[in-house]
Amino acid sequence: MEFGFLVGSIVKILALLAYIYGILWVMAQPSRWVKAGGLIVAFGVVQLGLTKFGNFQILNSFDSGLLFQASAMTMVALGLNLIYGFNGQFSLGQWGFYGIGAYTAADITYRWVNGDARGLVVIAVGTILGAVILTGINKLLNQIRGVPVMSAFTLYLIGSIAAGYVAVMAGKLLFPVFQPLLGTNLEPGILATGIPLQVVFFLAVILAGVFAAEISFLLGVPVLTLGSDYFGIATLGFTIVVNVLMVNSDTILPFPEMKGGRGMVGIPKLTTWFWAFFFMIVVIVIMRNILRSSTGRAIMSVREDETAAKAMGIDIAGSKLMSFIIGSLFAGMGGAIYAHFIGFLSPGSFDFLVGFNPLIIVVFGGLGSMTGTIAASFGWLFFLEGLLRVLLGQMGTEAPTWRYVLYPLTLLLLMLIRPQGLLGTVEWGFLKAKEVLVRQKPKPASTDTPAVQA
């Protein structure tokens, strides 16, 4: 039994790696049809595994749990790799943004299925208006120039509060309009079931990401100027503050439905494999498209050498802020996926100690390797929560605790043997940088061809 389980687990981990490789390979194919078809097949294979045929199911509920968690973790960890691995800013704030995303999305759908449209309306109006106001202020400040960071931050903060106020007002105003369409928890209205509910969930994931991104902008403006070490400490503080707010969400914050330290129950379990897969692929594509572009080169140049980047005309502060915002966007979306898979949010899951998990995954997979992060997110969960937990569980009730000794040791060993992480900077298929091998155009006849508009 134990031996069989061990072999089975290892096979599962290897199958997952092959699966990831296959997805990245098919996404690298030039034909759109092959790409789309391949992705549908990749989605379908797992979906089939999750489907019950009578009593038979290839992936049991334990496996599927790990699968969903891993896809959420992939999104969070990719975001962190963008911030830390590619841009070089050591951040411990990722878990805070993950938590913000989880609670934000959960609040939207929880209220929705309980006949309250305010969650969606307030967050939607707030984030959209917030985005407009923040970019407006940003444009203005770029024109005025030389505004001290703290003054800029104050302006942004005032703008955000204004957006929040308008959003709450809009919520109050529109609340009665939606009420008849939403019904109650027991008798859902037409908007609270079926496709409309799926649409709301989709919006909730996006809005949770955008909301987390906006918070990260507000945090990033003052804090990113500090330099990497201080930035790490400040973002750790942020994660702790977010956690404290969660614990007291029903007392010092006006959110009784979040139930503070007791945890938020009754979140509709809307995360299907379709959504988890869909959003994971979206995150992978967005991140890869950014990294393999001029913006991506700018982001990496900041990690490599800030002084040289400045001398090449790179806006260091802007580049750091952008990576931080996009990384947090991914974290927020990951949180939303997690919340609607697990159906229950406890502040304990967002403790800063747990927050080291994405960091470990990013380092384990290889700083600056997207492939490494994806593989490590899946491998790590299946290894730690799947294999080790069950295996140790058979040795006694307390034995699973040993995994918290075993996996730091694994990490330590890896750092000694392979400090660049499991995959270093290796990328697979779709994620590979396009190598420019030969000139696309015939070589210019003479060196007088204007390479530069002199």
Place this chain on the structure above:
Amino acid sequence: MENNTSSPTILKVEGLTKYFGGLGAVQNFEMVLKQGDLNGLIGPNGAGKTTVFNLITGIYVPTRGLIEFDGTSTAGREPFEITRSGIARTFQNIRLFSNLSVLDNVRIAYHPHAGYSLTDSVLRTKRFYVKEDELTEQALDFLAIFGLEGIQNELAKNLPYGQQRRVEIARALAANPKLLLLDEPAAGMNPKEIIELMDLIHFIHDRFNLTILLIEHQMRVVMGICRYITVMDFGQVIARGNPKEIQANQRVVEAYLGKGAGHAA
């Protein structure tokens, strides 16, 4: 005073002073560069040459003084904005993006004017592909000029020293500057490489219609290619003139060889 008297002024530095604590690294530095100049800035180690570069490019904020590039003062501008206005530089101790490919090192220079937006990149629009191909072609052209063809996919850190120097100059040139600042480009090179480098500097100067200011520590190098030379010692300008005048200047010889050595040399 320069030989390009008729050309427009591109850089004007007046009363430039920089203190680090009590140390006057640069004091009352003055300099005028005309369009098309290829001038030298020399002086013994610690004279303040690199500091002058850092002040011009905005890495350091001057304690006092005025820097005017292309008719406008650079005061209060971020280094990246100064670069974008047309000043590119290399560094005394090479500063390449070590873990990026040679091609990417050069392509970074195109970032401020890549011609496509973040949205274009995320959605992979036609514009993205067209512009990205265009700038890749241009970057490859630069690599070809510098004899770096075929190594575009190598990581910068894996190149030999001489090639790294050339990549750094190629990168600076790709930024399409009006003024190029070279900080001891010959450092660490053997005599053969130095001769090649000097030819290269001559070549790019003519080909791209550039204004170049060259820092050198070894006098021999500048004498060969610069028409006009400024000499610094202990943060101050101690001499100016053409190579002949500089070689004959008593204070310069003393600065390089120590007091009293002038007669012996």
